Amino acid sequence: MKTQPSVDVVIVGGGWAGLLMAKELGSRSSLSVLVLERGGPRKTADYFNTMDEVENWTRHRMVQDFSLETITLRHNDAQRALPLRQPGSFLPGTGVGGAGEHWGGVCDRMSPDCFEVYTKTVDKYGARRLPQDHSIQDWGVTYDEMEPFYTRAERLIGASGRAGNLRGKQIDGGNIFEGWRSSEYPLPPTKIPYFSSLFDSAAKSLGYHPYPSPAATPSGPYTNPDGVTRPGCTYCGFCERFGCMIGAKAQPTNTLLPVIAKHRNVSVRTGAWVRRIVFDRTPKGGKARGVSYVNAAGEEVFQPADLVILASWTLNNTKLLLLSGVGQPYNPATGKGTLGRNLTHQVSLSTVTAFFEKPLNRFMGSGGSGVMIGDFSSNVLNHNELSFIRGGILQAPSHGAGPIGNFGIVPKSVESKWGSAWKTAAIAYYDRTGRLAFQGEHLAYKGNYMDLDPNYKDYCGDPLVRLTLDWRENERQMANFAIARSVAVVRAMGAKEWTPSLGLESYDARTYQSSHLQGGTIMGKSPETSVVNPYLQHWQVPNLFVLGGSTFPQSSSARPTLAILAFCHRTADAIIDRYLKSPGPL
């Protein structure tokens, strides 16, 4: 095996988490930092002519190549897992910037009770309200501790929105149910397109509290604290699943790379597929010595490093630890072991498809624009009257609708799916159709977890990661609740016809839900129930840190990206201010 010169820090994965850590360490220390990214290089200029729905939306140009690696999936332990052979319910990224290049840009904060999800739920409703097979637990950190890091993350990306709770003072027009903010958003809200404006009025008429969606598609030009300037969003509509043509939507390539490029102590090596964390076992745990990877030429390479940081997206972080034998794999039968447990997705669904009389001009919009209500959040609903616990956010997004992804949706009254009658109706309804979307909390259960698949292999010959994942009654009831409320809202919006979603049955990997898979290497207060401590440092291997959604013990109703950035900032501070002075457990 070829050995590369040693570095102080090696970071696995060049997405939001890995590049943010590289930027922080590169700017604030003299450490040599190397980012290993298995995909190709990217820059803003690559996107100038990519407003191509076939390539990006239909053929998933920005997404991990499933011929090289995928996951296997089963609903429960009794089933044989099969590979997800093509992109479906979630879209992992590849290349520099990772999934942070093709995200939609909605950047809401989790509500404060999410971080203390066990305690807050039990305090309010008693332990008897928790589902029998839950594995819900607190995160080991509170919202108050996270608030400054959320603020830093919002300033990094130029979040656009309107505060609803400024240091405890409720502000109408923002999300009055959100956690307190130390300051207003860096930028005012994005523009509100027609469909979302109909939702705004209807929600108010029903007594709800609508607010503009927090967005990383900036409402105007923005210069962040690193001096990086991005233009304002132009609402071109080619946003989610696309890289931004003008570098407006916050992406790792346009927000972090310009800073990283200035620092000679940071390098990004592409085409490096990391397969193992190399570590020495000790009686108490171990010490990482670096990582091994396959390079562009197919050679095995050892990259020595004093500090190893995993930042390779939710599923792959868990896979790498499993393959490397770091930590104890979770066993659902005994409840022993922590690695792979608390796999959650999110209750992400289109609740209702509504048909309107007037055209919506819905080709205009951005991944971040829309209007939301927080009235169905866990901290607002009274669950004594409901058949589920926790909650979610309902929204009317205006992402910019492309014709391939949206043509052909017609009301139930049109029976055909092809031919003249269908075509005529589909053309008439094309720009008169809108959907509401709900993002709800997916509870953690003992039976939803990850391990290595015994049958299927990746490009390198390593086992695929196996997801054992299904919805439970709580998610189904929550979805039904959201669907019923959504129907009332579209009625108030003036819809002429509507088709409610069928709700959730078994976890369906065929159609896109969200890319918000979380868990597997979760943080927590105790090594008995978590893989990393609340500073995201591995409990048994102190010179190993894990970043990203894999560290979240449970999905919240917010999108995870902003929280991932906030936690990265917190870990960067802990490494620079404390760990480097005295390497060891934090």
Added chain:
Amino acid sequence: MDSEFSHKAGQRRTAPAVDPSGEARLMPRRQFLAVSAALLGGVVLYSPEQGLFCAAAQDQVLHVPLRFFDSTQALIVGAAVSRIFPSDESGPGAKEAGVVMYIDRYLAGPYGSDRHRYTQGPFESGAGELGYQGKASPREIYAEGLKDLASFDCLEPAQQDKALQAIESSLFFSLLRQHTIEGMFCDPVHGGNADMLGWQLIGFPGPRMSNYDDVDRHFGEAFRLAPVSLGSGRPSEAEE
């Protein structure tokens, strides 16, 4: 920053938006689809050999080079997609938009041969929610599916509809329907949506760099713009 790179893991995603896959060039046969230009009325077409070219209305018949189908298959597929998305009172359809050319290029390219799908065995069937588990690539699904549509292009429209109803629940038909939508509404650089006919039908303006001044206006009224394409619009007459 350094960059050592040509790993298989990253090659695909840096490909240009227009993917002139070299693969099909290796295919020995070269067949042509005869298209009545009078029907098209003077449209912009894309061919890998000529790039974008304009078919003038006075030409009687255009010979569009095929990359995957033979001309018999192309006529059948052309007839089938014309029943899925017909030309009728609501406007032009799959025939005028050149959907068959889109599908021909799709199948000839990397996605037709499943280059980006996970195709390691064992192939087993399981819960439907796990998605398509078959071994057959789109090329193979088309080749097999077309056997059920022999002489389809010679049938009367009513008989054609019956033949399609008979295969409505097949994977082949669902691909055909999906590809019809793609071929109607793709950017013309992919071979379909000739002259941006599909976009004109539904009022989609194509890749416009900015809607900043309009996104929060025109509430309740149709805001329609002449569409633009990635392929820099209509080529000069000289190219024809």
